[in-house]
Amino acid sequence: xxxxxxxxxxxxxxxxxxxxxxxxxxxxxxxxxxxxxxxxxxxxxxxxxxxxxxxxxxxxxxxxxxxxxxxxxxxxxxxxxxxxxxxxxxxxxxxxxxxxxxxxxxxxxxxxxxxxxxxxxxxxxxxxxxxxxxxxxxxxxxxxxxxxxxxxxxxxxxxxxxxxxxxxxxxx
Amino acid sequence: xxxxxxxxxxxxxxxxxxxxxxxxxxxxxxxxxxxxxxxxxxxxxxxxxxxxxxxxxxxxxxxxxxxxxxxxxxxxxxxxxxxxxxxxxxxxxxxxxxxxxxxxxxxxxxxxxxxxxxxxxxxxxxxxxxxxxxxxxxxxxxxxxxxxxxxxxxxxxxxxxxxxxxxxxxxxxxxxxxxxxxxxxxxxxxxxxxxxxxxxxxxxxxxxxxxxxxxxxxxxxxxxxxxxxxxxxxxxxxxxxxxxxxxxxxxxxxxxxxxxxxxxxxxxxxxxxxxxxxxxxxxxxxxxxxxxxxxxxxxxxxxxxxxxxxxxxxxxxxxxxxxxxxxxxxxxxxxxxxxxxxxxxxxxxxxxxxxxxxxxxxxxxxxxxxxxxxxxxxxxxxxxxxxxxxxxxxxxxxxxxxx
Numbered sequence: 001x002x003x004x005x006x007x008x009x010x011x012x013x014x015x016x017x018x019x020x021x022x023x024x025x026x027x028x029x030x031x032x033x034x035x036x037x038x039x040x041x042x043x044x045x046x047x048x049x050x051x052x053x054x055x056x057x058x059x060x061x062x063x064x065x066x067x068x069x070x071x072x073x074x075x076x077x078x079x080x081x082x083x084x085x086x087x088x089x090x091x092x093x094x095x096x097x098x099x100x101x102x103x104x105x106x107x108x109x110x111x112x113x114x115x116x117x118x119x120x121x122x123x124x125x126x127x128x129x130x131x132x133x134x135x136x137x138x139x140x141x142x143x144x145x146x147x148x149x150x151x152x153x154x155x156x157x158x159x160x161x162x163x164x165x166x167x168x169x170x171x172x
Numbered sequence: 173x174x175x176x177x178x179x180x181x182x183x184x185x186x187x188x189x190x191x192x193x194x195x196x197x198x199x200x201x202x203x204x205x206x207x208x209x210x211x212x213x214x215x216x217x218x219x220x221x222x223x224x225x226x227x228x229x230x231x232x233x234x235x236x237x238x239x240x241x242x243x244x245x246x247x248x249x250x251x252x253x254x255x256x257x258x259x260x261x262x263x264x265x266x267x268x269x270x271x272x273x274x275x276x277x278x279x280x281x282x283x284x285x286x287x288x289x290x291x292x293x294x295x296x297x298x299x300x301x302x303x304x305x306x307x308x309x310x311x312x313x314x315x316x317x318x319x320x321x322x323x324x325x326x327x328x329x330x331x332x333x334x335x336x337x338x339x340x341x342x343x344x345x346x347x348x349x350x351x352x353x354x355x356x357x358x359x360x361x362x363x364x365x366x367x368x369x370x371x372x373x374x375x376x377x378x379x380x381x382x383x384x385x386x387x388x389x390x391x392x393x394x395x396x397x398x399x400x401x402x403x404x405x406x407x408x409x410x411x412x413x414x415x416x417x418x419x420x421x422x423x424x425x426x427x428x429x430x431x432x433x434x435x436x437x438x439x440x441x442x443x444x445x446x447x448x449x450x451x452x453x454x455x456x457x458x459x460x461x462x463x464x465x466x467x468x469x470x471x472x473x474x475x476x477x478x479x480x481x482x483x484x485x486x487x488x489x490x491x492x493x494x495x496x497x498x499x500x501x502x503x504x505x506x507x508x509x510x511x512x513x514x515x516x517x518x519x520x521x522x523x524x525x526x527x528x529x530x531x532x533x534x535x536x537x538x539x540x541x542x543x544x545x546x547x548x549x550x551x552x553x554x555x556x557x558x559x560x561x562x563x564x565x566x567x568x569x570x571x572x573x574x575x
Binding site: 019021023039045049053058059060 | 325
């Protein structure tokens with residue numbers, strides 16, 4: 001979930017700032033809608049700490065909980081991580097040579113307004129469109145009459161060449 | 173000199189080394205209980221056992237001194253291991269200015285005191301080094317123990333430690349070359365060679381670190397441990413041959429290791445380092461005459477007062493640059509007060525100088541005091557009253573900014 005292109009399009013995500021902590025790891029933080037500062041400290045060993053900053057002393061924080069790598073997966077599942085990403089990752093693990101790509105159509109894609117069926121993408125590139133992420137919603141397995149809109153993020157699976165061909169069709 | 177395992181000499185040596193190690197174990201435990209670094213306690217133990225102390229050891233000096241030297245190498249190796257290339261580059265990018273402030277405020281008082289005491293310039297430069305460098309071991313421990321790793325001012329502290337370590341990669345070889353001495357021309361040549369060698373190794377470490385790590389990391393833990401230990405000593409020895417301090421060679425090997433090899437090396441070498449480094453601290457204070465230490469107490473105290481304030485100012489400035497408020501700046505400053513292993517490594521470089529004994533005693537007294545008061549100051553930094561006017565102004569500014 002680190003790809004900036006994806007995050008930028010996944011609905012209204014708060015602005016997350018990132019700070020490197022030499023010898024320790026990386027700290028990400030953002031301000032909640034209520035105005036609280038919340039952070040996640042990712043240690044080099046994969047452990048994650050959830051931090052909440054003090055309101056009186058804005059530089060001090062309390063570590064709410066420390067999570068191992070698998071705890072973190074459980075936690076993000078509970079918080080509603082994108083199911084699509086998980087499913088696609090599972091597909092990729094099964095079949096060697098397949099890659100997934102998230103293609104952000106942006107504001108001026110030539111395919112906006114056209115449907116998947118019209119594009120005959122699988123025939124032309126060999127790559128399959130497995131999902132489309134629109135706003136915060138994800139549409140798994142969109143049918144041939146699904147129409148693209150500007151700002152959609154297309155999740156496609158295929159060989160590296162197929163995905164490159166698909167990308168060139170989608171982007172202006 | 174080697175002992176045969178069954179000889180009476182060996183029996184005596186085993187008894188002495190065993191007793192000393194057990195004593196150190198008790199001290200390390202005590203240090204853990206008091207939440208301070210074990211280094212000052214090791215130094216005290218060394219004083220008690222060394223020259224003019226209460227009980228003198230007969231263990232062969234060459235054996236202990238070689239063990240102590242390996243301790244320094246492993247200390248520096250693990251220090252280099254701590255940071256990745258990205259972190260170093262990031263540190264260099266953002267930390268040069270606070271680093272210069274740090275050096276000016278903290279090295280100058282030590283240097284000035286050295287001159288005031290009538291030492292020669294080189295010994296004064298070493299004392300400047302002693303007061304300059306915070307103990308990254310103690311500082312990281314303070315941050316972890318007090319749960320401050322996530323605090324906003326913490327990156328400023330850690331970046332400063334990175335810069336200090338990098339500065340040492342230049343300072344140590346230059347000073348080591350100066351100690352070798354000679355005419356002006358000869359010294360210029362040795363210093364140039366030293367700096368060039370560090371440059372080459374540093375470049376190679378950053379560029380070829382990955383291949384180097386893959387090359388070393390094959391095989392079992394046993395094979396890997398021996399490979400890492402071997403390459404560290406080998407590079408350090410070669411660096412020493414070039415009159416670049418061996419410690420810096422070891423530091424750069426640590427830097428070059430990256431990724432999975434880095435974590436594996438840290439886990440395997442740490443116990444070895446603790447063992448050898450304890451010997452180093454012990455041996456360092458073996459050579460100090462307790463009488464010298466008493467004489468050094470006054471100047472050391474004065475130096476502690478000045479340089480503790482200097483570190484607070486440094487931390488205040490560095491934390492201010494990352495946008496921390498007054499409370500955070502004070503925490504950053506107090507966290508940096510502790511000096512430790514590096515100061516002793518620097519002082520140990522000067523043993524052979526005319527002013528070496530006094531330098532050693534002063535450095536030991538200085539580290540003893542700062543390593544004890546540093547963690548205490550950091551712990552109570554939050555209880556120091558900060559003028560409420562500042563806090564009010566700050567809060568008003570935040571409210572204005574967010575609305």
